[in-house]
Amino acid sequence: MAGKQVQVRFCVPDLQKERANCSFNKEEITNIFDGGEHNTETRRKLQNIIFSDPNLQDPIPPDYMSHEQRYENELRKAVYVMKKFMTDPQLQDIGGGPEAIKWMYNSILRHAIHKDGNPLMLHFGMFLGAIMGQMSEEQQAEWLPKAMSGEIIGTYTQTELGHGTFLRGLETTATYDPVTDEFIIHSPTITATKWWPGGLGKTSSFAVVMAQLHIRGQNYGPHPFVVQLREHVTHASRPGITVGEIGPRLGLNSNDNGFLRFDNVRIPRTNMVMKHSKVLKDGTYVKPKSAKLSYGVMVLTRVGICYDVCWQLMRATTIATRYAAVRHQSELEVGEAEPQIIEYQTQQYKVLPMIASVYAIWFAADTLRHTYMEVQKNINKGSDLDLLPELHASSCALKALFSTDVTDGISVMRLGCGGHGYLASSNLPRIYTSTTPSQTYEGENTVLWLQVARFLIKSFREASKGGRLQPSVAYFKNHQTQTRRITDLSNSGLVSGYERSVLSMLEAVAKQLQQYSEEGMRYEHAWNACSVRLVNVAKVHARYIVCDQFVKALAKYEGSSGVRQIMDQLCRLYMIYSVTNDQGILLKSGALTPDQCNLLEEELGELLAALRPEAVNLVDAFDLHDEVLDSTLGAWDGDVYNRLYNEAMKSPLNKVDVPDAYYKYLQPLMKSNL
Ligand SMILES: CC(C)(COP(=O)(O)OP(=O)(O)OC[C@H]1O[C@@H](n2cnc3c(N)ncnc32)[C@H](O)[C@@H]1OP(=O)(O)O)[C@@H](O)C(=O)NCCC(=O)NCCSC(=O)CCCC(=O)O
Numbered sequence: 001m002a003g004k005q006v007q008v009r010f011c012v013p014d015l016q017k018e019r020a021n022c023s024f025n026k027e028e029i030t031n032i033f034d035g036g037e038h039n040t041e042t043r044r045k046l047q048n049i050i051f052s053d054p055n056l057q058d059p060i061p062p063d064y065m066s067h068e069q070r071y072e073n074e075l076r077k078a079v080y081v082m083k084k085f086m087t088d089p090q091l092q093d094i095g096g097g098p099e100a101i102k103w104m105y106n107s108i109l110r111h112a113i114h115k116d117g118n119p120l121m122l123h124f125g126m127f128l129g130a131i132m133g134q135m136s137e138e139q140q141a142e143w144l145p146k147a148m149s150g151e152i153i154g155t156y157t158q159t160e161l162g163h164g165t166f167l168r169g170l171e172t173t174a175t176y177d178p179v180t181d182e183f184i185i186h187s188p189t190i191t192a193t194k195w196w197p198g199g200l201g202k203t204s205s206f207a208v209v210m211a212q213l214h215i216r217g218q219n220y221g222p223h224p225f226v227v228q229l230r231e232h233v234t235h236a237s238r239p240g241i242t243v244g245e246i247g248p249r250l251g252l253n254s255n256d257n258g259f260l261r262f263d264n265v266r267i268p269r270t271n272m273v274m275k276h277s278k279v280l281k282d283g284t285y286v287k288p289k290s291a292k293l294s295y296g297v298m299v300l301t302r303v304g305i306c307y308d309v310c311w312q313l314m315r316a317t318t319i320a321t322r323y324a325a326v327r328h329q330s331e332l333e334v335g336e337a338e339p340q341i342i343e344y345q346t347q348q349y350k351v352l353p354m355i356a357s358v359y360a361i362w363f364a365a366d367t368l369r370h371t372y373m374e375v376q377k378n379i380n381k382g383s384d385l386d387l388l389p390e391l392h393a394s395s396c397a398l399k400a401l402f403s404t405d406v407t408d409g410i411s412v413m414r415l416g417c418g419g420h421g422y423l424a425s426s427n428l429p430r431i432y433t434s435t436t437p438s439q440t441y442e443g444e445n446t447v448l449w450l451q452v453a454r455f456l457i458k459s460f461r462e463a464s465k466g467g468r469l470q471p472s473v474a475y476f477k478n479h480q481t482q483t484r485r486i487t488d489l490s491n492s493g494l495v496s497g498y499e500r501s502v503l504s505m506l507e508a509v510a511k512q513l514q515q516y517s518e519e520g521m522r523y524e525h526a527w528n529a530c531s532v533r534l535v536n537v538a539k540v541h542a543r544y545i546v547c548d549q550f551v552k553a554l555a556k557y558e559g560s561s562g563v564r565q566i567m568d569q570l571c572r573l574y575m576i577y578s579v580t581n582d583q584g585i586l587l588k589s590g591a592l593t594p595d596q597c598n599l600l601e602e603e604l605g606e607l608l609a610a611l612r613p614e615a616v617n618l619v620d621a622f623d624l625h626d627e628v629l630d631s632t633l634g635a636w637d638g639d640v641y642n643r644l645y646n647e648a649m650k651s652p653l654n655k656v657d658v659p660d661a662y663y664k665y666l667q668p669l670m671k672s673n674l
């Protein structure tokens with residue numbers, strides 16, 4: 001390119017070959033995932049600053065650190081980032097200070113700095129989210145500057161030992177005392193102990209606390225309150241507060257997830273988070289426009305999780321795809337050289353649909369984000385909240401679908417790397433353990449599927465009456481007059497195959513619900529007796545949304561023909577991969593015939609072969625820095641074996657030839673057997 005310096009970087013011959021021919025403009029794809037050219041530039045600039053800073057390196061691999069060292073190391077880096085971003089003049093053009101920090105934590109770079117959780121994550125995520133989304137303007141003016149500057153550090157404490165899912169079952173109470181104009185925050189039982197919040201154990205000095213609001217003996221349900229947990233400067237826990245860390249977890253062990261108990265702690269009335277509901281001095285309760293507005297921070301976080309898991313899938317696919325191009329194993333033809341494992345169709349079937357999934361997730365998440373912003377705008381204007389059920393149902397559906405798809409996908413990427421994928425130095429284990437909790441937090445997935453099903457059944461009944469439908473279920477209109485069979489296997493044909501399957505499943509489950517009701521079963525019990533089927537239909541509806549959004553995003557795409565062409569192929573792959581995985585459902589509903597399924601399976605094989613030569617270029621286009629990947633198997637240069645060997649040398653057991661443990665245990669045993 002004229003005027004542009006092309007950087008020549010070393011990579012192994014296998015990857016050189018893969019990169020020699022690329023049919024599309026990689027930079028254009030990079031820009032899609034950054035959200036524009038300018039953002040790509042900003043991210044690269046931040047990367048250069050962050051990755052060249054020795055203070056942000058780990059002194060030893062975190063796997064060899066103790067529990068306390070991991071926490072301390074991450075906290076050190078998190079605070080360093082905060083201070084550096086506040087003052088570094090290089091960061092002024094992206095807003096500097098808090099804006100730059102927010103930018104960084106809302107990008108894939110967060111995984112590069114904090115490899116296994118970050119004690120300040122909840123501060124930047126849900127604490128600031130609660131301040132900005134749930135507080136009145138006066139309250140924001142008081143709390144936002146303190147939180148942004150780091151004068152106070154906060155978290156979001158909702159879940160208790162006894163209840164995570166069922167918010168109405170929370171036991172922490174906030175009882176209004178009109179005499180002193182205060183709330184009394186109290187944990188009446190052991191199960192009322194707050195349990196899980198990130199950064200709660202040792203880091204946070206404040207928390208947004210979800211508690212049952214009691215005024216004059218009446219319970220108004222869960223509401224958010226700001227409570228100071230620790231003293232300023234000494235950081236000692238305040239009177240009436242018992243707080244600590246909950247102990248090791250499957251992953252994310254650098255975060256100090258905590259517990260918290262209150263013994264009649266008094267806070268000023270104005271510490272109730274009051275954008276939506278209020279309590280006046282005389283104890284009058286002012287109702288919000290919708291009781292569910294206080295769940296807003298969860299909705300925002302569910303949208304964020306869709307992006308977050310997408311970044312995790314980008315990392316895992318990049319690692320597995322590069323490795324598949326470098327690794328040689330077995331024979332395709334007897335006596336021939338061992339092929340790159342990516343030549344095996346089964347290997348292509350592991351990586352390529354997951355690369356396509358990255359695009360599918362991204363486009364659907366983007367649409368969801370726009371719905372969120374639209375609803376937020378309406379809330380701020382005080383206009384109607386018509387889109388709220390749509391936002392709730394779609395955010396539940398996509399959070400549940402993507403967290404599951406990505407967790408499963410990462411597991412497939414690990415398996416695709418054979419034994420080496422099990423090594424911590426491949427980074428796949430940690431990518432897995434930090435992604436799988438997203439299936440539980442911010443709404444356990446089964447519970448979210450049931451929320452989606454509730455919306456679907458309601459909408460289905462509405463459609464039968466000819467009522468108004470929300471955008472994601474507009475296809476329910478006229479469902480009684482539709483035939484089930486689809487005749488064309490184009491993308492739009494397959495999308496309508498999904499629509500018809502959802503409707504067929506809904507019809508069946510609605511009938512079962514009706515039958516149980518007629519037999520005298522209470523609705524809630526009938527619902528429970530149908531809930532496996534209800535979850536299944538919710539999942540198919542979610543897949544429909546994602547397929548539909550992918551096709552729609554490409555129809556609007558205005559970039560180059562090379563990129564358009566490769567994205568068309570990826571979209572087709574995603575559609576056929578999804579439909580063939582769900583073929584039992586589509587066959588049962590009558591949308592597809594066995595012959596049509598065979599045709600799709602044939603096309604799937606052809607697509608894998610067509611996309612195979614682009615695999616490495618496709619993951620290169622995600623433009624993930626080696627520090628973001630942090631993997632012996634996935635680095636840009638493909639120098640896998642030297643990296644594996646060098647990482648093994650870092651094991652503390654290799655510091656000496658014969659470890660002390662030998663003299664303590666093995667030697668006596670081996671001697672006695674002489
Ligand atoms: C399961 C539900 C949704 C049930 O709520 P409920 O109040 O019992 O509701 P219900 O009486 O059954 O009524 C349901 C009704 O409320 C609606 N609704 C429910 N949630 C929302 C919402 N967010 N926006 C808009 N509407 C909402 C539903 O659609 C229902 O409406 P409908 O009656 O059908 O018209 C709720 O309890 C819930 O969201 N539970 C999940 C808890 C959760 O997500 N906790 C997150 C804790 S923070 C965390 O995990 C942070 C991790 C982050 C990290 O570490 O990075």
Ligand SMILES: Cc1cc2nc3c(=O)[nH]c(=O)nc-3n(C[C@H](O)[C@H](O)[C@H](O)COP(=O)(O)OP(=O)(O)OC[C@H]3O[C@@H](n4cnc5c(N)ncnc54)[C@H](O)[C@@H]3O)c2cc1C
Binds near residue numbers: 156
């Ligand atoms: C890493 C991590 C970080 C977290 N961070 C935070 C945080 O910062 N702040 C915070 O407040 N919380 C946090 N949490 C807590 C998290 O939000 C809860 O764990 C989650 O909401 C699930 O609730 P639970 O643990 O009570 O599970 P439960 O609800 O007890 O779920 C157990 C089982 O019961 C089933 N079940 C429950 N209810 C129903 C139902 N109605 N119908 C059918 N099945 C049902 C579920 O499907 C599941 O199979 C975190 C959790 C994790 C793992």
